[in-house]
Amino acid sequence: MSDAASGEGIGQPVRRKEDFRFITGNGHYTDDINRPRQTWAYFLRSPHAHARIKSIDTSAAEAAPGVVAIFTGRHVADDGLGGLICGWTVTSKDGTPMKVGPHPILALDTVRYVGDHVAMVVAETLADARAAAEMIDVDYDALPAAASLSACQNAAAPQVHPEAPRNTCFEWELGNKAETEAAFAKAGRIVKLDLKNNRLIPNAMEPRAALGEFDKGTGIYTLHTTSQNPHVARLVLSAFVGVAPEHKLRVIAPDVGGGFGSKIFIYAEETACVWAAAKVGRPIKWTADRSEAFLSDAHGRDHLSHAELALDKDGKFLALRVKTVANLGAYLSTFSASVPTYLYGTLLSGQYDIPAVYVEVDGVYTHTAPVDAYRGAGRPEATYLVERIVETAARETGIDPAELRRRNYIRTFPHQTPVIMNYDTGDYEASLAAAMEAIDYKGFPARKSEAAKRGKLRGIGFSSYIEACGIAPSAAVGSLGAGVGLWESAEVRVNPTGNVEVLTGSHSHGQGHETTFAQLVASRLGVPLANVEIVHGDTDKVQFGMGTYGSRSGAVGMSAIVKALDKIEAKAKKIAAHLMEAAVEDIVFENGTFTVQGTDKSLAWAELSLAAYTAHGFPSGEIEPGLKEGAFYDPVNFTFPSGCHICEVEIDPDTGVTKIEKFVAVDDFGTVINPMIVEGQVHGGIAQGVGQALLEHGIYDAESGQLITGSYMDYCMPRADDLPSFDLGFTTTICPSNPLGMKGCGEAGAIASPPAIINAVTDALGIRDIEMPATPARVWTALQSATPRAAAE
Amino acid sequence: MPVVSMTVNGKSASADVEARTLLVQFIREQLGLTGTHVGCDTSQCGACVVHVDGRAVKSCTMLAAQADGADIVTIEGLAKNGELHPVQAAFREHHGLQCGFCTPGMIMTAVDMIRRKPDLDEETVREELEGNICRCTGYHNIVKAILAASREMR
Numbered sequence: 021m022s023d024a025a026s027g028e029g030i031g032q033p034v035r036r037k038e039d040f041r042f043i044t045g046n047g048h049y050t051d052d053i054n055r056p057r058q059t060w061a062y063f064l065r066s067p068h069a070h071a072r073i074k075s076i077d078t079s080a081a082e083a084a085p086g087v088v089a090i091f092t093g094r095h096v097a098d099d100g101l102g103g104l105i106c107g108w109t110v111t112s113k114d115g116t117p118m119k120v121g122p123h124p125i126l127a128l129d130t131v132r133y134v135g136d137h138v139a140m141v142v143a144e145t146l147a148d149a150r151a152a153a154e155m156i157d158v159d160y161d162a163l164p165a166a167a168s169l170s171a172c173q174n175a176a177a178p179q180v181h182p183e184a185p186r187n188t189c190f191e192w193e194l195g196n197k198a199e200t201e202a203a204f205a206k207a208g209r210i211v212k213l214d215l216k217n218n219r220l221i222p223n224a225m226e227p228r229a230a231l232g233e234f235d236k237g238t239g240i241y242t243l244h245t246t247s248q249n250p251h252v253a254r255l256v257l258s259a260f261v262g263v264a265p266e267h268k269l270r271v272i273a274p275d276v277g278g279g280f281g282s283k284i285f286i287y288a289e290e291t292a293c294v295w296a297a298a299k300v301g302r303p304i305k306w307t308a309d310r311s312e313a314f315l316s317d318a319h320g321r322d323h324l325s326h327a328e329l330a331l332d333k334d335g336k337f338l339a340l341r342v343k344t345v346a347n348l349g350a351y352l353s354t355f356s357a358s359v360p361t362y363l364y365g366t367l368l369s370g371q372y373d374i375p376a377v378y379v380e381v382d383g384v385y386t387h388t389a390p391v392d393a394y395r396g397a398g399r400p401e402a403t404y405l406v407e408r409i410v411e412t413a414a415r416e417t418g419i420d421p422a423e424l425r426r427r428n429y430i431r432t433f434p435h436q437t438p439v440i441m442n443y444d445t446g447d448y449e450a451s452l453a454a455a456m457e458a459i460d461y462k463g464f465p466a467r468k469s470e471a472a473k474r475g476k477l478r479g480i481g482f483s484s485y486i487e488a489c490g491i492a493p494s495a496a497v498g499s500l501g502a503g504v505g506l507w508e509s510a511e512v513r514v515n516p517t518g519n520v521e522v523l524t525g526s527h528s529h530g531q532g533h534e535t536t537f538a539q540l541v542a543s544r545l546g547v548p549l550a551n552v553e554i555v556h557g558d559t560d561k562v563q564f565g566m567g568t569y570g571s572r573s574g575a576v577g578m579s580a581i582v583k584a585l586d587k588i589e590a591k592a593k594k595i596a597a598h599l600m601e602a603a604v605e606d607i608v609f610e611n612g613t614f615t616v617q618g619t620d621k622s623l624a625w626a627e628l629s630l631a632a633y634t635a636h637g638f639p640s641g642e643i644e645p646g647l648k649e650g651a652f653y654d655p656v657n658f659t660f661p662s663g664c665h666i667c668e669v670e671i672d673p674d675t676g677v678t679k680i681e682k683f684v685a686v687d688d689f690g691t692v693i694n695p696m697i698v699e700g701q702v703h704g705g706i707a708q709g710v711g712q713a714l715l716e717h718g719i720y721d722a723e724s725g726q727l728i729t730g731s732y733m734d735y736c737m738p739r740a741d742d743l744p745s746f747d748l749g750f751t752t753t754i755c756p757s758n759p760l761g762m763k764g765c766g767e768a769g770a771i772a773s774p775p776a777i778i779n780a781v782t783d784a785l786g787i788r789d790i791e792m793p794a795t796p797a798r799v800w801t802a803l804q805s806a807t808p809r810a811a812a813e
Numbered sequence: 814m815p816v817v818s819m820t821v822n823g824k825s826a827s828a829d830v831e832a833r834t835l836l837v838q839f840i841r842e843q844l845g846l847t848g849t850h851v852g853c854d855t856s857q858c859g860a861c862v863v864h865v866d867g868r869a870v871k872s873c874t875m876l877a878a879q880a881d882g883a884d885i886v887t888i889e890g891l892a893k894n895g896e897l898h899p900v901q902a903a904f905r906e907h908h909g910l911q912c913g914f915c916t917p918g919m920i921m922t923a924v925d926m927i928r929r930k931p932d933l934d935e936e937t938v939r940e941e942l943e944g945n946i947c948r949c950t951g952y953h954n955i956v957k958a959i960l961a962a963s964r965e966m967r
């Protein structure tokens with residue numbers, strides 16, 4: 021049966037295998053798991069952005085009802101536990117390594133952001149733990165805070181870490197400065213733009229949670245936690261923090277309710293829970309409430325940038341130079357240093373042939389929550405900058421924005437940019453053309469004047485994005501400062517009855533791997549989808565893996581499965597050759613059947629699977645019994661998804677409310693395994709991009725360092741009535757760098773959409789720039805101070 | 814401690830609870846029905862929606878004691894005789910879920926919405942979903958699923 025006929029193969033919109041448990045309430049998220057004799061943890065958090073801890077008196081709290089134990093930074097330090105680490109080292113332009121302040125699990129003598137961890141109370145119930153925490157007497161010496169990104173590098177600003185003068189962790193550069201300066205010197209026109217990339221708070225709907233256990237008999241620790249990469253968590257907790265040796269620590273990430281980057285990182289809470297489980301001799305459970313999530317999940321974005329684009333008189337780009345200050349928060353989180361550097365600066369060439377690019381990034385500390393990867397991680401910031409300045413250039417030169425892009429697109433591949441990346445393939449014009457067709461670009465002027473008759477301001481905005489996914493060749497990331505390799509592993513286990521278990525180092529927390537990975541395996545082996553089980557998220561089952569982020573599960577994780585399947589097929593053919601008394605070269609495997617070329621001899625998949633385990637008469641030494649193979653796949657390059665998103669908005673000048681009238685996304689993801697799932701990824705990404713552009717903003721008070729947007733009352737999450745339905749399309753160039761030709765789709769929507777929306781809003785208003793989020797208040801204010809083109813027309 | 818009794822998914826349930834126990838805590842912790850989720854602490858997200866006497870209610874906004882004597886249906890009680898409810902089936906058919914965390918609340922809200930408004934259109938569905946937050950799907954396919962289910966159930 022062919023793939024198309026079965027409806028289960030590659031390219032088919034197969035309905036998800038995982039859905040049944042979620043729609044019937046049978047999922048198993050971390051907080052759903054309970055253990056006998058379980059205790060509850062509650063973390064006492066700093067109310068100050070910056071303070072010295074003079075003393076902590078826990079005596080009254082220890083005597084409170086239900087309290088089992090209370091731990092402070094002193095206990096952690098006395099036990100010899102290390103702090104949390106940043107797994108990527110960035111080197112400054114003067115050759116010095118980044119300046120890293122210590123990141124203790126529980127604060128020792130200083131707290132550095134509101135929500136910083138001061139003590140952990142373990143009690144019989146959560147209510148007991150919470151009540152006891154209130155009774156802990158912490159004597160703080162409150163200090164002034166450096167909570168403002170724009171002011172934190174001033175000489176007079178309060179210092180977050182003494183190791184980092186002027187709160188500067190690194191001053192990084194990329195590109196060729198001299199060439200860039202030379203290009204600017206002969207430019208016909210220079211376009212300048214100052215941009216803010218607003219701070220976002222990830223808000224996966226499942227709050228972070230942990231359940232730590234210790235088995236006294238075996239000395240084995242078990243941690244259930246909300247993680248996108250349980251093996252990396254185990255590695256960090258064993259090798260760096262020192263909770264337990266790697267082989268005595270099991271980390272399980274069961275069903276996880278969304279991550280978007282925020283669950284990549286290793287946090288204080290799960291570390292403390294699993295460590296303390298041995299101390300109290302009972303399981304310890306912790307689940308964040310939403311307020312804690314706002315305070316202590318790693319935030320995203322938060323850049324201030326100045327960009328300049330040099331053009332010749334025909335609108336050809338000559339050079340781009342960028343200076344960015346990137347907020348890292350109070351401590352370096354697990355991958356934070358890589359986000360505003362190698363995941364950002366390397367994408368500043370966009371889809372364009374720009375001969376010279378030079379970028380400088382200062383990574384700075386502030387007295388705010390740590391900032392790390394959030395959906396797109398660096399690439400949305402790069403795309404926002406490039407696509408905003410290109411749109412501005414179009415307006416200033418009077419060249420149609422589509423035409424200006426076309427004049428500058430990269431058209432031959434591979435293309436080496438001035439900022440490390442080597443683009444392997446793409447067809448940017450195809451996506452642009454398809455998007456313009458879908459939105460009816462030609463009809464826009466008519467729609468704009470029709471809107472004007474109704475007193476509304478209509479605008480249109482483009483975004484031609486590129487991202488680097490499938491992160492990445494281990495050698496490449498290693499040379500750039502990564503402390504880890506970025507390959508992926510897979511193991512394919514064929515059971516004697518012919519059904520198949522596939523163990524993957526990727527982790528699914530909404531992406532649907534149980535379905536897409538099974539589609540690959542089922543179509544390759546010719547077995548029904550129902551006979552394939554995807555196993556992930558448990559360090560006791562899967563030997564090692566790097567987890568899911570950076571849209572890497574398809575391009576890297578599935579490639580590892582392909583490699584393991586190649587080995588399975590090779591061995592199965594050997595067995596088939598033996599059983600059918602033929603030469604291995606004559607065995608053909610198709611649709612689940614082995615045949616001997618040119619004969620009518622055949623063997624079904626299930627027969628062969630059984631024979632692999634009965635192993636009767638296998639020539640000893642030549643064929644081992646069993647059918648199980650593993651593989652590690654290390655990619656040869658990043659992958660480069662690209663596309664064009666176009667947004668059309670209508671603004672009500674009386675209220676400042678922006679309504680998205682049409683949103684078109686045309687993406688090139690290479691091979692698509694399951695279009696239904698891919699479209700879902702794009703929808704979700706665009707929604708987060710709309711959130712960034714119009715609604716969401718993580719705000720700290722610049723003076724006090726208090727988080728002002730700390731709940732759903734203050735932080736504006738996109739709701740169903742804030743969004744339109746989206747119009748999606750695909751163009752395809754096959755990725756040459758991996759066996760399936762896949763590029764990755766998880767982040768495209770969040771990367772591409774904010775500039776499309778802001779380009780549309782500024783077009784409607786006839787202004788150069790507006791800060792994200794373009795809230796009704798900001799839009800209305802902009803309208804009062806500008807003479808909008810549209811209104812004047 | 815007050816004793817509360819109610820019918821949950823057709824079975825009677827009663828327990829001693831502290832007066833401050835929320836209905837959602839009673840459902841998750843006392844009854845072990847963990848399909849109902851908690852996504853916030855300000856009654857904004859809708860992950861906790863259940864049916865109380867046939868109406869969608871955020872179970873984090875109600876004390877267990879207030880539900881004394883009530884007839885409660887949670888996500889676990891929606892499928893009947895092994896048959897998915899049409900809304901459950903539509904969520905699967907139209908890919909209305911990704912991580913699944915908001916899904917029980919979304920489905921319970923949708924069932925009530927369709928009961929109250931048999932002639933749903935897209936705009937109404939979006940308005941009605943004001944109290945349910947999903948971070949994964951962008952709502953596109955949730956809206957599609959609810960409209961499809963409502964047509965099916967007409």
Ligand code: FES
Nearest residue numbers: 856857858859873
């Ligand atoms: S948990 Fe009830 S509304 Fe969020």
Ligand code: FES
Nearest residue numbers: 911915947948949
């Ligand atoms: S499916 Fe993940 S929050 Fe809705």
